[in-house]
Amino acid sequence: DKLLSTPRKDQKPSLNSVFCRAFALFPSNSVHLYLTFHPIVSEIQIVPKAPAAAKHQPGVAQLPPDIRAVSGAGYPKQTKTMLSTLRGRSQQFLARSARVRQARLFSRSLPCLWDLAEYRQHVAERAAEGVVPKPLAPEHVADLVELMKNPPAGEEATLVDLLSNCVPAGVDQAAYVKASFLTSIVKGDISCSLVDKKAAVQMLGKMVGGYNVLTLIELLDSPDLAPLAAAELKNITLMFDSFYDVEAKAKAGNAHAKEVIQSWAEGEWFTSTPEVPEKITVTVFKVTGETNTDDLSPAPDAWSRPDIPLHAKAMYKHPREGFTNAEEKIEELKQKGHPVALVGDVVGTGSSRKSATNSVLWYTGDPIPGVPNKKSGGVCIGGKVAPIFFNTMEDAGALVFECDVNQLNMGDVIEIQPYAGKIVKDGEVVSDFALKSDVLLDEVRAGGRINLIIGRGLVTRARESLGLPPSTLFRTPAEPEDTGKGYTLGQKMVGKACGVEGVRPGTYCEPRMSTVGSQDTTGPMTRDELKDLACLGFSADLVMQSFCHTAAYPKPVDVNTHSTLPDFIRTRGGVALRPGDGIIHSWLNRMLMPDGVGTGGDSHTRFPLGISFPAGSGLVAFAAATGVMPLDMPESVLVRFSGKMQPGITLRDLVNAIPYVALKRGLLTVEKKGKKNVYSGKIVEIEGLPDLKVEQAFELSDASAERSAAGCTIRLNKEPIMEYLTSNVTMLRWMLEQGYGDPRTIERRCRAMEDWLANPVLLEPDSDAQYAEIIEVDLNEIKEPLLACPNDPDDIKSLSELQNTKVDEVFIGSCMTNIGHFRAAGKMLQLSKGTLPTRLWICPPTRMDQYQLTEEGYYGIYGAVGARTEMPGCSLCMGNQARVQSKSTVVSTSTRNFPNRLGDGANVFLSSAELAAISSILGRLPTPEEYLSYATQIDTMATDVYRYLNFNEIESYQKAAAAGKLQMQDAL
Template identity: 70%
Template structure:
């Protein structure tokens, strides 16, 4: 393509991307002019391209191939074979404002420039200009509001926000992690940010702490002070996963964002973003948002013996496939969740740690965000614990102290008068999916190598397993206890290679105290530093071409290892696979699950820091 003097494009049926664009004169490390064409573009990537001044286009890319030369007509919504009238595919821009964003070099420069222009014209007593394409705002009165619409509405100072409306909700909590953190730092410098406007900004070091490269070590030494100097909270390498910490700093019914696609709050709502938008949200305290539609998933009935919460996570794509709302085949891909908010009901008493397992996996649905309708009781329990954790962090020398004290005060104020938003009965959803728990009688896995390819255990029984990974933000301490109790029944070394990586250093310490690390060692497991470990795939990896059972977030090709075939499953099923060296039958699995069921109440308890020794005295 370069020989034609045009941007090169490469294609797959699902997504087609242009190159990194052209250098911007006199601006180092910044480029412009990129194009991305995809049948579906996940929200976090769509947002990132908007911020970078690229032109993201959602269109059927099945007939586009490597080396094609094409002509794009943004105003007509057509893509033609170059130099001909052959229309390869058609499209409609998500919003006409995209055209202004491309001209401005990105969404953030457009927002800033549009605001400065408006204030300058007002100062000069000139009427508002009509040269910007303005975002759309719905004005009709709905029959009722969904929970997400109310949360975003409160963050905008209104009752609710309708799908399709542009808004700029207040960012109460913002998260940044270490692979995108240096880029976020650069963006903050570009914004001349000397202090954060978002109420709480937190930086983690979970993706690179275990096996840092020299450049990572530099980041570990320099980024904490940069964040703290601007009023943010910085974790330390080895502390653990961003989400497991950030979730404990949340306020109910508030809105936030984070530089990781799994920033999916179990209380409140978050819209994950790229480094540029995270910097903008942290610096200004608001975030541009075109309010998405919602898909309601309502659970009913009772969980059956041996069925875990991870199985319910996978029941969502499984049910959507049954209903024809989701397809595994990439050509003509259907995904009702893509770009929409996933709203989940049916578990009012679910613990917040458990709720995150559901909200976290909304990333694999390509959802824009997620809400979980929880009752007051589990949130009160969670916040009481989290207040103590934040006080402990202050006593341990974490900073910024002002930010943590402010968050503690806000948590305590909510605990004095706890109230929660609720969806209206008349709220309208794009689609409603009903899932009967009584009909889920065996584990549901996601088969290699697609998190949409949900299958029952019976359909994949007998597959030989080489390696097993128990870890990632999809896990909590209960999973490691359950796995440990199953592993304790096994004599000698496992027939598989087992990786164990708890999400936080507090989980690790508690598991050591309770003797589970002794069990892991006895069976030959490889225990990793608390953090992302294999899930990210950027450091330690499974063996080439191995078959793996993993509790990680996603099983994209080559993510955990080159040529690896990865099944996503619960920690309980993963432990059984580690012991047996294969995917068990349904009956074999249910026999093992009885071991956990004997004292499940003790196994699945969570870290309430107000009840834990060294923390509870604070």
């Protein structure tokens, strides 16, 4: 307040006065303030000088109207408090000063580049595609405002409807223009015949959070509008630091502010919504067999994911039993007069796609007031519901549960009794169920788990402010009994992130997020979710964005993402890779801290160090924005390797051994109906291979995604981790020198790694830790390669059962590979005579691997045999770029072989790179004897072949890293 105060109420603070006061308020050597000017909005950057002076980052002036984020992570507590205060103040200052400009802008008449005729044409074009129009872009909202100032006769209602219902909420730039316009009205800077002051306040109140909040808080001092503003604020939960502004007003005696705080304390935002009814009648949309997220949100249609209505049309694009067109079928079912529920035997396996949830809810959910083209709610019932999909549905406010679905058929009208746990059809109970937790009922009522968590936090803050005891309004998860036993490694890692020794399975917790990853096909949706959360700066310690899914064959929409998303991430304190850099995990893994906890919007975000719980983009945005993640701690399954690795056996065979052994023990079934999966929803904790390099360990953790596991830990010795981190510090400082942002985030992570290396201590599981199951894998018994058969990663068979199967195409690439695999493949290919009888695809995971392989001459070998080399990235694995021939038989090193993923109707075997290379030479799967004769030759060269990239040993990286270190020596 001191920073922004002026002698007279109608005056605005000058920049000079802000500077002077800031330096008067803080010791002269404690902060730097940077102000940068931009035609649309100024930026203010406040950087603490701890331990030494920060450097201003050039280029800020080109940024969009976002406030440069100042993350408090890594600073001492006192500095964090200061940063938090300053960040809030700077945002207010910016909003205020921007509004002055906006008011001036709105007070003039500007020529419109867009009008209702163009909008109606857009509506007609979209209608021809069978979808609703898109929300308005910022420039369209600006033109809409111009039209509203001088409305064409007869168009008044349309204009008001567009402004009310077709502008995205949160911190979207379109919302910024809308909030500025409405603020100008309420402040009397301009008048509009269509929206009076009261209507403007109500419209601001429906904007969810973000740019509308400050105005509503200011209005608490308005003699005539304060009651209206208070009424709107009571229902806004995305307050973040703005809570303290309302609290300050309340403590200063503002009656309306007091009313708002009291309302928050009593949770009126929640109690004003209806409870989940005792009985819910729905019509069943039954999908037999397995529905994976690729069925709901196909990879080749990934480009349209942010356009929810359009993308939803691709749901179940391949015909299923009982329907060929899902949209038409659902419409037909809706004619029975009830909402439609998705019911399936197995639902939501595969990737962590928020887009899958978005598509389901587009047809089965309810509109969200103030948020165009997005829905929440809905009902989803599965014999099995994959955990990540379950959580994503939960986040979106769906009533989701597992039960026996055998009696539920397409078109049945059923009555769900959520409290009694019964499904009634034709007057008879046909299935019983138990909700995962009663908290789900509150989540549904609040419009989603994230809404509930944020709202509950607001209630707690308000009650603390009023000195009230904790609220009893919300259902609380049942605390599991303390067994008094020890903790597993995963339980200790999560415990550390929660500030306790360990976390028992079944406990609800909110671990701190050390690392968050986002890839490009979910990135734009994560961006939308961050805007909806009004996020202007990340609280997670490190957030990284990649472009591995779309870089090689981008569509226009991808090119736009490549140019806009990096700034969005960097201005919030994140790190953004570049198109062509390679696969998200191969980079993100190099940024991990031992024993840290994180998440990512890619279901293969499976840390080889620490633990991650991959999630949909909504939860990933929440984790990045708030620095914590809601988690119901899963149980653990221990996978224990013992014995000696047999000749010719690779790590990929051990990956496949994990389901293979479970299949043999009857703990896993391939059949979808009544499917058993011991790993589903559990943390897979792997022991017995402590000397693996971290790159190798990732092969094992990565594949826990195919097991539908919630997470994975690998117990490694200190030595490989020290080697990896030493290399990674060099790589990260090389990134600094190469201009990857955000520099302070990268440098902070380097220093954290150096601190760990100075005192390398790892968590260990307790010897009496309890596991839901223990799977023993005896290496002595794995004597020949194991492959996943078409088209199910769980359907594992030995090579001798599959030998001589004809092969058309071979793919060596994906995050399951590292540089060693490409050398091994190259050595094998050197043994081939002439060109290959198959089409061979080679795609190294990162551009550093590609460079090194080129330097070592391997690209010459690939070229000589006619292999097709691809830009580093996901390539065929993602299925949205180049594809294999329809109905071909493929051997692939990629992660999963779901139907149609690599090519339409393709039959895909998943194997090691070594076996894939031999198959490409032979045009068929080898016999075990043939395989061994090739593999033995590689074994003799193993130390040369399986060498990993140690950046600290490569001169060019050393030099760049030294320069990067110098650049940042005074930064933190």
